[in-house]
Amino acid sequence: MDSRRSARTVSDPKVRQVGFFTQPPPPDRSISDPPRLHDPIQSSSPSSPPVNDNSPSGNSLSPVMIPPPRHHSDTLLRAALQATSPTTSFSYSARTVTVPQENDDVSSFSPGRRIVSGKSPSSFPGVKASSVPASELTTVSVVNLPPGISEKSGGAAVEVQNDRPARSKPLKEKTSKAERRALQEAQRAAKAAAKAEGSKAPAAASKVGTSANTKPSKAAKPPSQKNDGSQVAAEKKGGDRAPEKDRKKDAPHPRMQYDDTSRVEKAKKRAVVKQTEARNRVELFRHLPQYEHGTQLPDLETKFFELNPMHPAVYKVGLQYLSGDICGGNARCIAMLEAFKEAIKDYSTPPEKTLIRDLTARISSYVSFLIECRPLSISMGNAIKFLKSRIAKLPLSLSESEAKASLMLDIDRFINEKIILADKVIVKHAVTKIRDGDVLLTYGASSAVEMILLHAHELGKQFRVVVVDSRPKLEGQLLLRRLVRKGLSCTYTHVNAVSCIMHEVTRVFLGASSVLSNGTVYSRVGTACVAMVAHALHVPVLVCCEAYKFHERVQLDSICSNELGNPDAISKVRGREEINYLDGLVNCENLQLLNLIYDATPSDYVSMVITDYGMVPPTSVPVIVREYRREHLWS
């Protein structure tokens, strides 16, 4: 949670600024006078924040509002004009972003992109990086148009996502006056070009982009760099020092609101993984990141050797998250910790830096990379918090090797005590609640529940298991396979039938991704449904969750914090082409696909939470969180 906290402290001022100022002024603004003069005026215009807020959803955009963001910095007059107008130039640009988002044409681009990336050798980054086309590949996917183009020309609307960083780039810290001027010129030129020859522009721009790209640019700031458009690129190079540093500093907030365009842009500039955002997002869930799936992996692989700050082990884990090879709270957490351990082992403090600070920053950069691959689970967040607090508490007297050894030991200890041993204790407790003749129902595949069932079977208890499963992941089948192999008698059904099967069930065992302070169980989507049915039929619901997954947050619904999966997964049925009725409709504007990953089960439906501290009612979770925190402080 440390990461979360530090991130919050970093980003909090930003939030405030987004509210009142249209955009946080870049740090080195002071160099150039005009914008600095006018920023206050802009910020004082009261109507700007709402406009900015509306921007993601508001697609009603008149072409009149299109002035590219930086114009006002050029001439005083213009700036003054803009300042008097109720909305600021920047918020326009934020709006313009949304236009292409709704545009159908987007799709025309992304398939092509997928094809391109599909060509690339798949599995190993090494292979890819060595091959020449690789560089081209990256650039193609990264192509960015100067903002003006996409606004005007329908065809150019193609580049929604990459477009955003482009626009936000000028606001970025490291631009100097000259650069900005150059950029403005570029934008103006581009705009003109767009007007003149709408659809040709993208190609040209992309070409330039390519050229800019092939230069050995630093890994950390790829998108932002390239999209600055054509001519500027050369001069630009001066401006990008220490991108790595930025990245560390503002690692994207784990719970960033993805409908807050300006912050998304900022995060994106820093992103290593270029996630393509999906087009049609369900209204209620716009604040969550939703990406095109399957496009980033090869792209990421190509960048393997460019990412000098990224440790290979972390990189590997990130890729595994991305591809879904590692899933499940415990597995992901262990994989991450092991990767961090590797990274710490290979770590050496750079000259003139202290281990504590530098390593924390390093870990933060790893974490932000992992977040880009897949949003953190709460278990991982807690583990990261633990690790960071351990780093922070290292005594200064320790030598580097000693410090590293102690950290690695701590990580091992965490894995052992908080995960492996905790599971054993949970199994021990839970088994006492299984009696002969019971019918146990479980949903999805939880490692803890699996251990419980197997252990109860080993103890010779006579019981039957009902495995309830759901599309699209069908994780239950894996669990079922392992249970059946061990000789348990099982029933397998889908969640649709849960109300029928619940009549014969005597206990419901559920796993959880997290248990929140108000007793809400945050778990695999569908859990709430199962728990509700069980509650209605007075079947006790037992939630098995290690205490390190508890979180002090309170959540009342599954909307504010969740994860969106690949919408294709629910719209398509693998291997059954004849029933894929939605084939042509996926990009249809009035169809929104929602593939939620988690849901929140209210504590009313939970009879008991089995944790490594014993069996507690869901109302006692905050007590454990409190005690557990204290333990952290002490140890």
Added chain:
Amino acid sequence: MWWRSPSFILDRQQQQQNDSVPPNPESLFLSSPPPSMADSVQNPKSNISAYYQTRAAHHAVVTSDWLAQAEAAVGRHPDDDESSGIDGRAAATGEDGGGGGGGKAFGVIDEFNSWRKQPDLAEAVAAIFALAAVIRASQATTMMELEIELKKASDSLKSWDTTSISLTAGCDLFMRYVTRTSALEYEDFNSAKSRLIERAEKFGEISCKARRIIAMLSQDFIFDGCTILVHGFSRVVLELLKTAAQNKKLFRVFCTEGRPDRTGLRLSNELAKLDVPVKLLIDSAVAYTMDEVDMVFVGADGVVESGGIINMMGTYQIALVAHSMNKPVYVAAESYKFARLYPLDQKDMGPALRSIDFGVPIPSKVEVETSARDYTPPQYLTLLFTDLGVLTPSVVSDELIQLYL
């Protein structure tokens, strides 16, 4: 958890009574605030409460008779020994282990039974006193040894009656409360031991006072003209009603019959002696009379982690009826009845069986439900009156976690 027990409510009363009387040592200790754990951790000599200071002044002659009795049972005063290192606990145990176990002529069960003979003393409190006596009588020379000895004693007590929840819970809580003090780490063995004894005494003292505290706390909930439904015979509930009657509260009581033990009859007898209007109901008339009832009072055999209670058969259905008619259900239970159990449903606990006399011969083919108690889930309870204060059911688990974690 105990050091913030609301025993001040007793103190207030005591003070009112003793206003004119010059304080004798006994009342001094009652009116002094209980020593907080944090304070007493530092230095047992300077921060001890008035109670212990008085005791020291009297050369370890304690005021309550049970302590005197226990003192007499000891016979041997633990003298200074060299194994002061709590740090080298394990090693020390290895070296001179067996020193304590050999000449042990102290039977915890006997002690327990002698305490149990006192009519007003609950089983758990008797067990607590017996365990305190174990510490006192112990000849162990290391902490580890002492702990093992204590553990053995409490295990034998627990196995004496496995069905009694409060006995088990009382033993567990005692073990926790007494041995769980960080002060032990820093003192030599003798002071650590006296620390343990001190804590044991305090625990016993609090347990003794528990019933009074509960009775005082619940007074505010009984208003003039109310009708109270009581199920079973509970000494706490009786004490509570007695106190209310003494405070000139006007109320009437409905007693369920409490088949087959007729516990309700017993309670109605007691209440009639106090001139409280009582009405007897048969157990099946609960729903019929619930309209008139303002509140339900029950005792508890044990309070479980979910905040529910395990009590005499019939409590669950009364709670259900009361809940459906929106009548409050109050549980009076001492905190030593808090047990680390978590039943999920009625069958999910060790059964306590009893024989039931139906008055007529039952054919052998007919099965008889002989379970003596049931489990009432927390959602049907309104409040728990305990010596820790008036709690909602969910707080029980919080208290238990704080103690056992």
